[in-house]
Amino acid sequence: MVMHAPVSNVRPDATGFTPRMLVYFAIVTLIWGSTWLVIKTQLGVVPTSWSVAWRFLLGGGVMMVMCLVRGKSLWLDWRGHGFALIVAVMQFSLNFNLVYRAEEHVTSGLVALSFALLMVPNALLGSVFLGIKVTPRFLLGGAMGIAGVGMMFARDVMAPGLDGSEVVLGLALAVAGVLCASVGNVMQASPAGRALPLEGGLAWSMLYGGIINTVAALVISGAPVIDWSPAYLAGLAYLGIVASAVAFSLYYALIRAVGPGKAAYTGVVVPLVAMALSTMFEGYVWSGMAVAGGALAMVGLVVALRSRG
Secondary structure, three states, X not given: OOOOOOOXXXXXXXXXXXXHHHXXXXXXXXXXXXXXXXXXXXXXXXXXXXXXXXXXXXXXXXXXXXXXXXXXXXXXXXXXXXXXXXXXXXXXXXXXXXXXXXXXOOOHHHHHHHHHOXXXXXXXXXXHHHOOOOOHHHHHHHHHHHHHHHHHOHHHHXXXXXXXXXXXXXXXXXXXXXXXXXXXXXXXXOHHHHOOOHHHHHHHHXXXXXXXXXXXXXXXXXXXXXXXXXXXXXXXXXXXXHHHHHHHHHHHXXXXXXXHHHHOOHHHHHHHHHHHHHHHHHOOOOOHHHHHHHHHHHHHHHHHHOOOO
């Protein structure tokens, strides 16, 4: 598991994107971009609720073990556990359950576009509650990134024959998931979040999320269900350990170092990575609009990440 030096004593955006933070950003986008292929191994036999529950029970358990092995503190006072529980509800329970269900009603492209918008609530909440300045340059870069993702998924967004009520429901679920994720993101950059040990706080949050998701799965889907096929178990291991324990460790460090607004630009780059991998492994063919959108998104990335806000 990738670990890192503590950054909890650094004010968001005080250091900007140091080489270490750029590496974290790259790793997170590569990991989360690959999950679009892996999640397909989780669909079919196992109800969505149980796949989400298994993912975070595994991720939280691995985080706990790694903290113990590496001597990272797991001690939290009652306020810390309360904080971890709120993050669990917003980030690891509501967010993932809402987004997984959104994909039952709309295309993955529309869900990806929704998550590209994560920069907006992250930046606004960071400005209101953390006093992080939002500069015109960052807003311009963010707008370019969101527009680029919209162009990349233009075929999905404008697909003929879409059921209007299904689209409205799916987008409502996706946007609700984005807002929940944003709350969890901004909490990490708050004074209360930064006072907690990064790895230990994340371990408790992820484990609490797994427990909450388990209760939800029992209520929604009934008795536990798991697929013992090698493909499902390998996919679960990747999502639970790499995409959850490793990626969220780096992402939360990124949030604490550069602020929630800039960190959320991962939501723009992740679809680019996913489409590149789909080209390599699934034969995805890029349209001219998608190529132009990808280029615009990358230019927006440079503009946004070089801003001082």
